[in-house]
Amino acid sequence: MHWRWILVVFVALLLTGCQRTVEKTAPSTSEGMRIQSISSALERRSQEEVYTYTVILANGTEREITVNSIVPVVAAALVKRVDARELPVTVGQRLAPGGTIEISGKVLFQASDLSKRQLSDLMPLITEFRIISEQSLPILVSHNQKSRP
Secondary structure, three states: OHHHHHHHHHHHHHHHOOEEEEEEOOOOOOOOEEEEEEEEEEEEOOOOEEEEEEEEEEEOOOOOEEEEEEEEEEOHHHHHHEOHHHOOEEEEEEEOOOOEEEEEEEEEEOOOOOOHHHHHHOOOOEEEEEEEEEEOOOOOOOOOOOOOO
């Protein structure tokens, strides 16, 4: 009975051509923003491939940070195949100290001339993320300083 379910799942994965991965990033030793985890899936379509991802971004600082946008940086071998207009994801959310936010996006690219094996050899598709953010920093002024004219 268990073999039937395993066979059904195996056939379903072969037919859809999807690949799903979940990666945990190494804990950060310094304070700041960091990627806590990433999950992704690859869907092959007739005209293009769609790589979807979800990133959990963590704020390791003691200050609120406004995350304006996130841009995935794709592997060099795929840069010419990617639709760059789809890369930036507008976030526009505040990230509280010690808090996390979930950000999802997609990468559209042409790889119809590649086999599944060739495509998997090019992974990871995203090598890093550029995060555009704002953070307010206080000005520390000593009361012992004299103002100059």
